Amino acid sequence: MPKTCFILNPKAGPSRRLDMPALIAQHFGALESDYEIRFTEYAGHAVELARTAAAEGFEVVAAVGGDGTVNEVGRGLLGTDTAMGIVPQGSGNGLARHLKVPLALPAALRQLAAPTFSRMDVGVINDHPFFCTAGLGFDAHVSQHFAQAGSRGLSTYLRVTLREYRRYQPVPVRVDLDGQVAQTNCYVLAFANASQYGNNAYIAPLADLRDGLLDVCLIDALPVGRAIKVSLGMALGNLPQSKAAEYFRVPRGRVTAQAPIGFHVDGDYLGHATEFVIDLMPMALAVAV
Numbered sequence: 001m002p003k004t005c006f007i008l009n010p011k012a013g014p015s016r017r018l019d020m021p022a023l024i025a026q027h028f029g030a031l032e033s034d035y036e037i038r039f040t041e042y043a044g045h046a047v048e049l050a051r052t053a054a055a056e057g058f059e060v061v062a063a064v065g066g067d068g069t070v071n072e073v074g075r076g077l078l079g080t081d082t083a084m085g086i087v088p089q090g091s092g093n094g095l096a097r098h099l100k101v102p103l104a105l106p107a108a109l110r111q112l113a114a115p116t117f118s119r120m121d122v123g124v125i126n127d128h129p130f131f132c133t134a135g136l137g138f139d140a141h142v143s144q145h146f147a148q149a150g151s152r153g154l155s156t157y158l159r160v161t162l163r164e165y166r167r168y169q170p171v172p173v174r175v176d177l178d179g180q181v182a183q184t185n186c187y188v189l190a191f192a193n194a195s196q197y198g199n200n201a202y203i204a205p206l207a208d209l210r211d212g213l214l215d216v217c218l219i220d221a222l223p224v225g226r227a228i229k230v231s232l233g234m235a236l237g238n239l240p241q242s243k244a245a246e247y248f249r250v251p252r253g254r255v256t257a258q259a260p261i262g263f264h265v266d267g268d269y270l271g272h273a274t275e276f277v278i279d280l281m282p283m284a285l286a287v288a289v
């Protein structure tokens with residue numbers, strides 16, 4: 001059984017009242033001397049905790065939380081041989097779902113006790129690593145407003161999405177996808193390392209974590225009819241066939257926007273910019289799932 005450090009984000013997901021240490025002790029199936037649990041105390045803390053755990057010789061550092069926690073733990077482990085595990089406790093759990101980590105806590109812990117080791121690609125947008133998806137446009141705009149909404153959960157997310165849909169205007173951009181240049185409007189430009197945003201919303205159902213490429217999804221406008229098609233396509237996992245979005249598969253890209261445009265990394269809004277450099281680090285992270 002690999003020596004494992006659990007990094008627990010007490011603010012992630014809907015089930016914050018669970019007694020995680022007791023559940024880990026009950027289901028992980030390891031002696032208490034074989035694992036440790038450390039709690040994050042602030043946003044960004046998991047990066048430091050993961051880096052320290054790797055330096056201390058833990059073979060696996062498990063992110064207990066959602067995609068934000070996964071992003072921080074993954075960043076802390078880049079450049080080390082320590083593998084990232086995931087105990088899905090977030091709201092969306094996009095990377096965990098892509099990797100088919102069981103969402104039920106006992107099953108996730110049992111699997112982590114005897115994991116399969118592999119490696120995965122890591123995307124980078126303007127020097128910010130991402131493990132699941134990054135993007136510009138409406139999805140980032142919704143992340144920004146969702147973070148300010150005061151409450152979380154699916155109903156808040158849907159309310160914010162509908163409200164902002166009525167307000168949002170796409171931005172003209174020049175997109176260079178590994179040499180293919182296009183002048184277009186950006187309603188959504190998503191760079192997908194994994195297939196989904198979380199909650200089984202498949203923005204790029206064919207994305208492969210190990211192909212050395214990012215699946216790029218471009219939506220240049222979103223009138224109501226197309227918005228319905230996109231929503232259904234994401235839910236059913238057939239957005240590429242619906243023709244409501246354009247797809248590319250590239251190792252790198254560059255975007256210049258005519259006006260500042262919001263961007264997100266693994267679902268967290270990071271700010272606005274007019275220049276974006278997108279890259280991929282093949283097989284840069286070890287994973288244990």
Ligand SMILES: Nc1ncnc2c1ncn2[C@@H]1O[C@H](COP(=O)(O)OP(=O)(O)OP(=O)(O)O)[C@@H](O)[C@H]1O
Nearest residue numbers: 012013041042043065066067068069090091092093
């Ligand atoms: N102790 C803490 N106090 C406040 N914020 C924290 C703390 N630890 C982590 N965070 C922040 O909490 C945010 C939300 O965590 P996370 O993304 O894992 O959960 P989620 O949003 O519920 O799940 P998902 O991203 O899968 O929808 C992260 O961006 C992280 O930086």
